[in-house]
Amino acid sequence: MFYPKTPFLSNSLLEAEILKVNSAAVSQLLEWLCRTPRVTTYRVNRLRTNVETHKAQLEEHLARRYPCGQQAPRIYGLADLPEVLCIAPLEAELALSVPDPTLKEVIVDTSCGAALLRGAHIYAPGVLAMESNTQLQECVNVYADLAGKCKRGMTTRYENSEKVYVGVGKVLMQRYQLYNDKDEAPTGIAVEMQSNVSGVPSLGDLSSADALLQNLPSIVCVRVLDPQPGERILDMCAAPGNKTTHIAELMGDQGCVVALDNSASRVRGMLGKLGNNYRSIQAHVFDSTKAVAASSDSSCPSAPPFPCASFDRILLDAPCSGLGNRPQLLCNIKQAKILKSYPNIQRRLLAQAVQLLRPGGILVYSTCTVTEAECESIVAWALRKYPELRLLDATPRYGGPGLPLPDLETAQSKLLQRFGPGNDLDTVGFFIAKFQKD
Numbered sequence: 434m435f436y437p438k439t440p441f442l443s444n445s446l447l448e449a450e451i452l453k454v455n456s457a458a459v460s461q462l463l464e465w466l467c468r469t470p471r472v473t474t475y476r477v478n479r480l481r482t483n484v485e486t487h488k489a490q491l492e493e494h495l496a497r498r499y500p501c502g503q504q505a506p507r508i509y510g511l512a513d514l515p516e517v518l519c520i521a522p523l524e525a526e527l528a529l530s531v532p533d534p535t536l537k538e539v540i541v542d543t544s545c546g547a548a549l550l551r552g553a554h555i556y557a558p559g560v561l562a563m564e565s566n567t568q569l570q571e572c573v574n575v576y577a578d579l580a581g582k583c584k585r586g587m588t589t590r591y592e593n594s595e596k597v598y599v600g601v602g603k604v605l606m607q608r609y610q611l612y613n614d615k616d617e618a619p620t621g622i623a624v625e626m627q628s629n630v631s632g633v634p635s636l637g638d639l640s641s642a643d644a645l646l647q648n649l650p651s652i653v654c655v656r657v658l659d660p661q662p663g664e665r666i667l668d669m670c671a672a673p674g675n676k677t678t679h680i681a682e683l684m685g686d687q688g689c690v691v692a693l694d695n696s697a698s699r700v701r702g703m704l705g706k707l708g709n710n711y712r713s714i715q716a717h718v719f720d721s722t723k724a725v726a727a728s729s730d731s732s733c734p735s736a737p738p739f740p741c742a743s744f745d746r747i748l749l750d751a752p753c754s755g756l757g758n759r760p761q762l763l764c765n766i767k768q769a770k771i772l773k774s775y776p777n778i779q780r781r782l783l784a785q786a787v788q789l790l791r792p793g794g795i796l797v798y799s800t801c802t803v804t805e806a807e808c809e810s811i812v813a814w815a816l817r818k819y820p821e822l823r824l825l826d827a828t829p830r831y832g833g834p835g836l837p838l839p840d841l842e843t844a845q846s847k848l849l850q851r852f853g854p855g856n857d858l859d860t861v862g863f864f865i866a867k868f869q870k871d
């Protein structure tokens with residue numbers, strides 16, 4: 434079975450940009466990025482429910498999904514992260530990694546294919562092609578179109594040696610429902626996945642107000658920030674708000690969490706999800722590169738821009754190349770200049786964060802990427818430029834240390850937390866640095 438070994442279709446120019454100093458590690462990293470992290474994690478909102486109750490509800494759901502002696506996946510917690518529930522992968526389903534040649538085929542694009550490998554179902558807009566005469570409830574082989582050559586709505590089988598087999602699904606919508614209505618885009622689940630080759634249980638997204646499907650490093654990141662009740666905290670790049678709500682939950686919803694994002698549509702989406710559930714969160718559409726007020730008026734306004742030293746803790750979960758998202762069957766960044774553009778905005782945001790932090794305050798810088806330039810190099814730059822910053826140990830520790838760089842002492846890179854290949858936990862790629870302002 435064909436499976437990619439790099440998300441860049443061997444675009445060596447881009448591959449060379451990822452790890453310039455630690456270039457010997459790049460091929461292992463690329464192959465790891467293509468593979469699926471096999472554990473599913475939910476963060477329970479302990480303002481609304483307790484973890485044991487939610488675990489019991491999840492177990493009931495799994496017992497319905499895997500009836501009649503089928504082994505339901507195990508649900509377990511993690512030490513130091515009491516809000517987390519993990520769902521283990523299904524070893525038995527790996528046996529299904531060879532497609533049944535008697536089944537018809539459905540084709541999806543590579544980002545949909547990646548979501549399916551992590552347990553999603555296929556929504557109607559995601560079905561690129563379905564062979565004609567496919568019936569409701571029929572089981573189909575699902576493939577991701579790596580070459581990008583499948584024509585939308587094609588009726589015959591899509592023959593291409595680089596299509597990636599993803600798993601088996603059950604058809605819930607037929608071709609006429611998917612492709613015939615030119616005026617209204619179809620909605621809803623079109624193919625319900627039964628199993629996939631990664632072994633991640635195909636459960637769809639079971640997020641609710643009580644628990645959120647969230648990658649483990651994102652949860653660890655807010656634990657590293659360590660928000661306390663009553664504090665004033667800034668989340669500089671907040672939408673869709675997954676870390677913002679975690680901050681508010683750890684503060685017992687007491688204090689103030691200012692959530693900024695420069696995308697109006699993403700802030701609208703975040704406000705919709707927040708509803709009236711969190712008193713402590715105030716969200717604003719705002720460009721955080723301009724978050725420091727020009728005047729030195731010391732009063733603390735409720736809306737940005739803010740005076741210097743206004744916040745006890747700041748999370749800068751920076752816009753980044755997103756290369757840590759796994760599995761990546763095909764990266765959508767095609768040009769080195771795009772990859773190289775991120776450190777500039779990251780440095781500008783960090784410069785604002787340093788000013789907005791009170792002396793003694795805590796700043797966490799994080800990215801969901803794996804490039805040296807957006808991770809360790811930003812830390813080295815910040816330590817050079819702002820002598821008032823010192824690195825603290827980014828604990829609790831679930832990832833490995835940062836990568837070595839010539840301008841970062843070994844003791845400093847050990848304080849960083851990088852989620853990459855070789856860690857005990859198989860997660861998405863992520864990076865966390867924790868600073869204190871002296």
Ligand SMILES: C[S@@+](CC[C@H](N)C(=O)[O-])C[C@H]1O[C@@H](n2cnc3c(N)ncnc32)[C@H](O)[C@@H]1O
Nearest residue numbers: 670671673674675676694695696720721750752
């Ligand atoms: C990595 S995402 C944040 C994810 C979010 N922290 C979470 O966990 O749900 C980065 C966000 O930065 C926002 N962003 C990009 N440039 C920005 C800027 N200059 N000011 C504020 N937000 C910005 C993007 O709109 C995007 O929502």
